Amino acid sequence: MFKGFVFDVEGTLVDSVAQNLRSFQDALERSGYRVSIQVLQAYSGLDGDQTLQLVVPEASQDERRAILKERGAIFERDYLPSVKPFDGVRDVFRVLGEHGGRVALATDCRGLAFKRYMTLLKADDFIAATACGDDVEHGKPDPRLVGMALRKLGLSGPTAVMVGDTPYDAEAGLEAGTKVATVLTGGFTEEVLRQAGSFAVARDLKALLKSLLFGEKGLELQQSDWLRSA
Known part of the structure; x- marks a missing residue:
């Protein structure tokens, strides 16, 4: 993990x-x-x-x-x-924390919007670090936001995964040395996100959770779940 x-x-x-x-x-x-x-x-x-x-x-x-x-x-x-939060964000953060993971945010947004999002998410107790547009001059795909988040977590790139919804999130994560997993909620296709370097793509965060917990093995678990329900 x-x-x-x-x-x-x-x-x-x-x-x-x-x-x-x-x-x-x-x-x-x-x-x-x-x-x-x-x-x-x-x-x-x-x-x-x-x-x-x-x-x-x-x-x-x-x-x-x-x-x-x-x-x-x-x-x-x-x-x-x-703007509304997606369903299940707090639950995903909670499960990751229960398995020993540490959560950070790396986002280009800043100021009032960032404060509003933090209020909507109601997940401060699960978030160990944040890096936002107020902290750096350049947004993604520049990797500095992701790098700052990693430093605040005290972790190296290979021990972490960048989770986003665009190919620019993927590029920033890869440049910072992380693995990348993405969701389809940003309007990009699975093909585009995989070509950008995502090892896992899912419809939303809840569907992505097994891949976050178990990496490539999570993909096998997702496939087996699908086969059982087919």
């Missing part, structure tokens, strides 16, 4: 992907750019400035900063109140 479990938050622990995409689209439109939700979905979970460099390459650095600031304000005002 892994000693450490580093979790992404948005799209993994809380159901916020649609709200994030809409706030990004709204901010872009206010600056005169029309970008479809489908295009933005492909970059969901990627560092915001990197996303803008890809979807509006003509925008200057100052304009990108203004768009990101506007996006944050729109999200907090119009979309944050509708």
Whole structure:
């Protein structure tokens, strides 16, 4: 079993992907750019400035900063109140702790949104460390958030697993030396997540739990459960 479990938050622990995409689209439109939700979905979970460099390459650095600031304000005002936690997060954290695992969060979100998510999760007693967007300048796939979470846990990469919902979570985890497991709640396909390096992909955290507890053996247990129920 892994000693450490580093979790992404948005799209993994809380159901916020649609709200994030809409706030990004709204901010872009206010600056005169029309970008479809489908295009933005492909970059969901990627560092915001990197996303803008890809979807509006003509925008200057100052304009990108203004768009990101506007996006944050729109999200907090119009979309944050509708975000809900996914079912079973606290139970998953509890089981991991009962098996000797330590939980950390590594998320690009910051400020009011991060505080709101922590309140929604009601799992502070199971979370040993956090690294958020207030702590580092660059978001995923830059591995520094994951690395900071590992240092706070006092663990090395090979003893831990990064748990996320995007290929950018996977890239950050692999760069930090961890294994990677992902869920489908972020809107990416299983194929995309496996190509990004996930050793396990499941529909949600509860379905991923056996793989987190038992690694590759957990995949065999999941398959056997499926065969018994077929």
